[in-house]
Amino acid sequence: MEADDFQIKTDAFLTWLSEAGIRMSPKMQLRDLRSESRGRGAVATDDFEEDEIVFSIPRSAVLNIATALPGIPTDGIRKAILSMPSWLALTALIISEGVKKDSQWAPYLAVLPQQLDSLVFWSDPEIRELQASAVVNKIEKAKAEGMFAKHLSPLRLENCDNELCHRVASIIMAYAFDIPEKVPGTTNGDAPNEEDEDELVSDDEVDEPTVLSMIPLADMLNADAERNNVRLCCDSEDLEMRSIRPITSGEELFNDYGSLPRSDLLRRYGYITNEYSIYDVVEVSTEHLISLFRNGGQYLDPNLLLDGRDLDKRVELCQREDIYDLSYDLKHSDSDGPSIPDELLALLFILLLNEESLANFSSSHIHLPSRSKLEVETIGQALVIILQLREKGYATTLEEDEALLRGDNLAHRIRMAVEVRLGEKRVLREAIQEARAFSGSNKHMRGGQSLEQGEKVKRTAEESSQPTKKGRFR
Numbered sequence: 382m383e384a385d386d387f388q389i390k391t392d393a394f395l396t397w398l399s400e401a402g403i404r405m406s407p408k409m410q411l412r413d414l415r416s417e418s419r420g421r422g423a424v425a426t427d428d429f430e431e432d433e434i435v436f437s438i439p440r441s442a443v444l445n446i447a448t449a450l451p452g453i454p455t456d457g458i459r460k461a462i463l464s465m466p467s468w469l470a471l472t473a474l475i476i477s478e479g480v481k482k483d484s485q486w487a488p489y490l491a492v493l494p495q496q497l498d499s500l501v502f503w504s505d506p507e508i509r510e511l512q513a514s515a516v517v518n519k520i521e522k523a524k525a526e527g528m529f530a531k532h533l534s535p536l537r538l539e540n541c542d543n544e545l546c547h548r549v550a551s552i553i554m555a556y557a558f559d560i561p562e563k564v565p566g567t568t569n570g571d572a573p574n575e576e577d578e579d580e581l582v583s584d585d586e587v588d589e590p591t592v593l594s595m596i597p598l599a600d601m602l603n604a605d606a607e608r609n610n611v612r613l614c615c616d617s618e619d620l621e622m623r624s625i626r627p628i629t630s631g632e633e634l635f636n637d638y639g640s641l642p643r644s645d646l647l648r649r650y651g652y653i654t655n656e657y658s659i660y661d662v663v664e665v666s667t668e669h670l671i672s673l674f675r676n677g678g679q680y681l682d683p684n685l686l687l688d689g690r691d692l693d694k695r696v697e698l699c700q701r702e703d704i705y706d707l708s709y710d711l712k713h714s715d716s717d718g719p720s721i722p723d724e725l726l727a728l729l730f731i732l733l734l735n736e737e738s739l740a741n742f743s744s745s746h747i748h749l750p751s752r753s754k755l756e757v758e759t760i761g762q763a764l765v766i767i768l769q770l771r772e773k774g775y776a777t778t779l780e781e782d783e784a785l786l787r788g789d790n791l792a793h794r795i796r797m798a799v800e801v802r803l804g805e806k807r808v809l810r811e812a813i814q815e816a817r818a819f820s821g822s823n824k825h826m827r828g829g830q831s832l833e834q835g836e837k838v839k840r841t842a843e844e845s846s847q848p849t850k851k852g853r854f855r
């Protein structure tokens with residue numbers, strides 16, 4: 382019964398696509414990929430060369446503020462929608478179209494999902510399985526509900542409750558595109574004139590205004606990190622999905638959702654694949670790091686602690702040097718750089734500088750040392766402690782998570798959560814290894830002398846309980 386319903390909706394959508402002027406290459410098909418847990422998706426049924434049009438969509442078929450606002454009958458509601466943040470405006474428009482019997486987009490709206498696995502729909506126990514992942518603080522369900530209450534409730538749209546608002550807002554997060562407001566090179570869609578062309582040259586630093594849009598069919602494409610083979614092009618009158626490399630018959634057509642860590646992919650799209658693990662990150666909170674230098678005497682040598690004024694002075698220096706951030710992302714090392722970002726090393730460098738070097742640095746405005754000079758032994762040792770503490774914030778170990786995933790009794794969401802937290806622990810282990818290898822001179826560091834003797838930084842409890850780890854501080 383459900384399968385029939387799925388196919389009926391797909392067929393009605395395909396008919397609508399053609400009536401709405403969407404032109405599909407005969408070399409592609411919209412397919413039912415539920416057996417592979419990917420809902421609908423598009424597949425090549427013949428080879429494509431690079432830069433072929435896979436399908437094109439007239440702007441009139443797109444659902445956005447330009448096309449859907451005129452369908453709102455009340456002047457006051459139109460004005461209110463125009464003054465909202467773009468995602469809320471689009472939420473209001475989709476909800477309004479959803480209750481219209483004669484909506485121009487009805488067959489399209491019917492293929493959008495009723496249920497999603499984005500993190501906003503997870504229960505508290507499910508979210509707890511993400512453990513110390515920073516993504517937990519980015520879900521912001523209550524904040525979204527505050528926005529619904531402020532902006533959408535006053536419109537009194539039919540059926541508009543938190544559940545529907547979350548569903549529509551999450552569909553927008555996973556399905557919508559930001560496209561240029563105008564066809565590039567034109568003013569309000571007219572042919573370019575000479576003045577505009579001059580402006581385009583001189584203003585190329587200025588961001589093009591964009592409009593958040595639901596683009597039928599373009600949003601039926603799945604994504605899988607580096608496997609993307611098509612891209613939406615917005616530089617013609619019609620929007621065009623084009624191949625970005627040769628595609629062989631039978632390949633799925635994959636769009637690019639971005640280089641997202643699996644935590645964010647899960648939050649925004651409700652799925653993960655191994656392909657995205659290369660983008661995994663771990664956030665190290667600056668607040669936690671600073672508090673360790675303020676009162677973390679049970680982990681750091683008490684001689685490395687700083688009083689409030691000294692800490693404030695050093696934080697101000699970090700801000701002056703433009704390396705102070707609320708958090709720092711660790712990642713897998715790759716051709717773009719190492720696991721630990723330069724800015725985090727620079728922050729620790731300033732926190733660990735001895736008084737004399739700090740005074741020189743502070744007054745003379747000399748530049749921060751280069752990366753290789755920041756890879757100082759003392760900084761590495763402090764980092765190992767900071768990162769091990771970060772790792773201990775997760776309730777299970779990397780090895781326990783690996784064992785859990787070897788079993789086949791995990792519910793879908795729990796398995797995804799374990800994959801995400803395990804991916805973060807792998808990044809942490811890599812960063813710890815990287816920090817352990819720092820061997821630069823401690824000359825300008827506080828307590829440098831003793832640190833070289835391996836006595837100033839206390840071993841963490843974890844280190845002493847893991848005899849297989851290299852005992853740098855022993």
Ligand SMILES: C[S@@+](CC[C@H](N)C(=O)[O-])C[C@H]1O[C@@H](n2cnc3c(N)ncnc32)[C@H](O)[C@@H]1O
Nearest residue numbers: 419420421555556600601602603604605650652
């Ligand atoms: C833009 S839509 C793509 C169309 C979607 N498959 C459908 O049937 O409506 C994005 C959603 O597709 C699913 N998706 C995309 N790529 C996927 C993949 N590689 N594996 C599993 N699900 C995927 C996720 O549910 C995601 O939120």
